[in-house]
Amino acid sequence: MNTGSDTAARQKTAEQASILVVDDEAHMRHMLGALLTRNGYAVTCAAEGSAALEAMARRDFDYILSDVRMPGMDGLELLDHIAENGSAATVIVMSAYGTADLAIEAMQKGAYDYISKPFRLEEVLLVLRKAQERERLRQENRRLREKLQALDSDSAFAGMVGVSGAMRAVFQMAARVARFEATVLITGESGTGKELVARGIHSLGRGEEAPFVAVNCGGVPADLLESEFFGHVKGAFTGADRDKKGLFESADGGTLFLDEIGEMPMELQVKLLRVLQEGEVRRLGAVRPRRVQVRVLAATNRDMAELLRLGRFREDLFYRLNVFSIHIPPLRERPEDILPLSVHFVGHLGRSMERKDMFLSPAAQSRLMAYNWPGNVRELKSALERAIILADGHAILPEHLPAQLGAQNRERRVEDVLGTFSLKEAKRAVEKRLIGRALDVCGGNKSRAAELLDLSYPALLSKIKLYGLGTGAGQEVLSE
Structure with a gap:
C-alpha cells in the first residue's frame, strides 16, 4: 500500500x-x-x-x-x-x-x-520513471552543451572549453597578448592544450588566413636541424638538388609555433636567438640573408628553470622567448572543467561519428570526476572516443570507459565486492547486479534487457520482482 x-x-x-x-x-x-x-x-x-x-x-x-x-x-x-x-x-x-x-x-x-x-500497475510506473530518467539525463547534457555554447560566445577562447577560474584567466591573458607582436612562452603538462592556445593567439592576432607553422623541436633529426629551420640553396650539401624554404620562411607573415622548445639543441639555440633579434634568416649555403616577419610562440612541458640551472638552455634565448608567459594548469587541478569538457567531446565526437544522441550516465560522470587524468585533456578525449565506439545504446556507462579509470575497484577482493563467502548468496548478488546493469544499459527497456541476459521476458519480470528492482508485490493486475 x-x-x-x-x-x-x-x-x-x-x-x-x-x-x-x-x-x-x-x-x-x-x-x-x-x-x-x-x-x-x-x-x-x-x-x-x-x-x-x-x-x-x-x-x-x-x-x-x-x-x-x-x-x-x-x-x-x-x-x-x-x-x-x-x-x-x-x-x-x-x-x-x-x-x-x-x-x-x-x-x-x-x-x-x-x-x-x-x-502490474507498478510495472507501468516503473517503465515511465525509467523513460523520465533517460530524458532527464538527455536534457541535462543538452543544457550543459547550451551553457558551454553561451560561454564560447561570451568569453571562451579559440574553441577551447573551460569554466574554471584558472582557464578563464588563461583565455583572458591569451586574448590580450594576441593583439601584440610579443613572443609568448606557453607552459604546461603534455596534453593540456598548449598548441590550441598558440593557434588561438595566432588567429586573433595574425588572422586565420596567415600561415601557422608548428614544429616539434625534439622531433627533427640533428643533421637536418639547420636546413629545416632556415632552408638551404641548391648544392649546399650532398643531396641538396634544389632550393628549399625553411620553417621561418614558410611562416613569413604568420606564426611559427616551436613546441617542446626545451628539447632544442644548444647549437640551434644560438641561431634562433639571432633570428629573433635581427628578423632575418640565412639559408644554408646562401650568401645573403632574407628578411622575415614571423611571430614566434613557444611551448614546453619541461622545467625551464632547471634547464637553465643545468646549462642546457641559453638564458638570453629564454628571456627573449619569455616576454609574456602563459601557464596552463593540469586537468586534475581544475576538476570543474572535467564534466564540461566531457559533454563537449561527447557532442563533438558523437556528431563526427554519426552518434549524435550520445550522453553520459551519472555513474560514468562520477567515474570521470574521480580520476586524476595524468594525460590531461588529450587522455580525456581519447577515453570518450573509445566509450562512444563501445556503447551499444545512447548512454555512456562506466564499463565503456578505459579500465584504468576504475582500477581501484578492480583491486578489491571478491568477498568485499559481493559482501559474502556464501556461494548461494554470491550467485544471487551477481544475478541481481547483472540484471540491474542490463536494465541500465538498455535504458530500462526490459525486452532488450531480457535478450541481453539470455532470459525469457516472463523470467526477467519474475527476477525483477524477486530482487526488488522496481516491481512491487501485491499490486493490481491489468488485463484485457
Whole structure:
C-alpha cells in the first residue's frame, strides 16, 4: 500500500508530464487514467489510433502509452504516423498477444519499451520513471552543451572549453597578448592544450588566413636541424638538388609555433636567438640573408628553470622567448572543467561519428570526476572516443570507459565486492547486479534487457520482482 509521502514523491517526479493513453478497451483506459492521474501525470485518453492522432494534432505529449491490437488504426500503424510527424514523445506499447517478434518490430518503429498484458500497475510506473530518467539525463547534457555554447560566445577562447577560474584567466591573458607582436612562452603538462592556445593567439592576432607553422623541436633529426629551420640553396650539401624554404620562411607573415622548445639543441639555440633579434634568416649555403616577419610562440612541458640551472638552455634565448608567459594548469587541478569538457567531446565526437544522441550516465560522470587524468585533456578525449565506439545504446556507462579509470575497484577482493563467502548468496548478488546493469544499459527497456541476459521476458519480470528492482508485490493486475 502506498503512503501519502510515496504519492507525493511520485507526483514530484512526474512534474505534470503529459501522457496519451490509447486503448480500445474502456475499462483499461479508465484504470490507466486513474492510476496515472493519481501519480501526478496529466492524462488524455483515446479509443484508437485515429483519435490519438487528432489528440496529438491539438497538443504535444511527453509520453504515449498505446495498445497494439485495436480496430481501425492499430498501434504499429500509429508508430509509423508518430515517426512521420516527428513527434518527440516517448512511446510505450502494450499487448496481451505479445511475442518477441512483435516487441522487436515495435521498437524498430521507434517504441521505447514494450509491456506484455496482463501487467502490474507498478510495472507501468516503473517503465515511465525509467523513460523520465533517460530524458532527464538527455536534457541535462543538452543544457550543459547550451551553457558551454553561451560561454564560447561570451568569453571562451579559440574553441577551447573551460569554466574554471584558472582557464578563464588563461583565455583572458591569451586574448590580450594576441593583439601584440610579443613572443609568448606557453607552459604546461603534455596534453593540456598548449598548441590550441598558440593557434588561438595566432588567429586573433595574425588572422586565420596567415600561415601557422608548428614544429616539434625534439622531433627533427640533428643533421637536418639547420636546413629545416632556415632552408638551404641548391648544392649546399650532398643531396641538396634544389632550393628549399625553411620553417621561418614558410611562416613569413604568420606564426611559427616551436613546441617542446626545451628539447632544442644548444647549437640551434644560438641561431634562433639571432633570428629573433635581427628578423632575418640565412639559408644554408646562401650568401645573403632574407628578411622575415614571423611571430614566434613557444611551448614546453619541461622545467625551464632547471634547464637553465643545468646549462642546457641559453638564458638570453629564454628571456627573449619569455616576454609574456602563459601557464596552463593540469586537468586534475581544475576538476570543474572535467564534466564540461566531457559533454563537449561527447557532442563533438558523437556528431563526427554519426552518434549524435550520445550522453553520459551519472555513474560514468562520477567515474570521470574521480580520476586524476595524468594525460590531461588529450587522455580525456581519447577515453570518450573509445566509450562512444563501445556503447551499444545512447548512454555512456562506466564499463565503456578505459579500465584504468576504475582500477581501484578492480583491486578489491571478491568477498568485499559481493559482501559474502556464501556461494548461494554470491550467485544471487551477481544475478541481481547483472540484471540491474542490463536494465541500465538498455535504458530500462526490459525486452532488450531480457535478450541481453539470455532470459525469457516472463523470467526477467519474475527476477525483477524477486530482487526488488522496481516491481512491487501485491499490486493490481491489468488485463484485457
